[in-house]
Amino acid sequence: MTVYSEAERHRIIRDALKHRPFATVRDLLDLLAVSPATVRRDIAKLHEDGKIRKVFGGIALPEHAESERVHARPFEENRVLNVAVKQAIAIEAEKLCRDGDTIIVNGGTTCYIFARLLATRALTVFTNSMPVAATLWESGVCHLVVGGGELHREPGVLFTPNAPENEFYASKFFVSAQGIGPEGLMESHPLMSRLIDDLARRADEVVVLVDASKFAIRARHSVIPLSRISTLITDSNLTDIDAKMLADEGVDVIIVDGNTSA
Structure with missing residues (x-):
């Protein structure tokens, strides 16, 4: 099992939003193979730095990036x-x-x-x-x-x-x-x-x-x-x-x- 450094985890989390505007906590757990507590800490740090936006159930693009999107998100x-x-x-x-x-x-x-x-x-x-x-x-x-x-x-x-x-x-x-x-x-x-x-x-x-x-x-x-x-x-x-x-x-x-x- 691959063990990622904090910097690598943060890169993977940000990359998860390159082709979609939202990723669930479960998505991130599957990508990183770490504990939920580690994912929550990573999300909190990236949210504080303005790199991602913490939302109910997962993460989304930052507000400045979201405002540039012109296509509709799926209902789910x-x-x-x-x-x-x-x-x-x-x-x-x-x-x-x-x-x-x-x-x-x-x-x-x-x-x-x-x-x-x-x-x-x-x-x-x-x-x-x-x-x-x-x-x-x-x-x-x-x-x-x-x-x-x-x-x-x-x-x-x-x-x-x-x-x-x-x-x-x-x-x-x-x-x-x-x-x-x-x-x-x-x-x-x-x-x-x-x-x-x-x-x-x-x-x-x-x-x-x-x-x-x-x-x-x-x-x-x-x-x-x-x-x-x-x-x-x-x-x-x-x-x-x-x-x-x-x-x-x-x-x-x-x-x-x-x-x-x-």
Whole structure:
């Protein structure tokens, strides 16, 4: 069995993020063949030095490197990042729902956490997201309506481009995004861009659920303009510049604690 020095372990840990944005602790244990305590010490040291970012369940790229990425992470990778902040955002989003409401919930990990809070509510929920539909089916009593179509595995949605439009309308559309800026909500996946645009036209209000890191990401497709957003829920790491941008477009902003660790 190869025994690595600390410097070699740190290089291997950093190399684990060269071709993917997230690695689990189990991944690192398999790569290094050392004790969990050693891996935790290495992660803590690299995190302090700004070489990697410690997240719930593993490691991710540093914030400065993450902001340069323009492609979407798979759902399973994204669901373990910024978990506590996403939960706080989801709790605030649930407060906007009244029993008897008909709502649309899009895909994404923040919306998935939000949907879990809705499971026992007296609501009608429409979704094209397989993870959202699955959690509402397994543990929910709400009235669930699932959009039909082909399964697109990476974003985890059901959608057929040439299918007849769903005759479903709602008071609110809850949606997250890959990025957000002056152009509005942004996605790199063209399918998600079309799907979100279609669902937004079926709701009276658009409610956006994004952590503040999304304001540093620029994806290639603009989906919904800021002026179409009624409410945006984010965390306290929102910059003054981005807060002013939202205020100028008349977006009602709800802030949760952004310093909660996962």
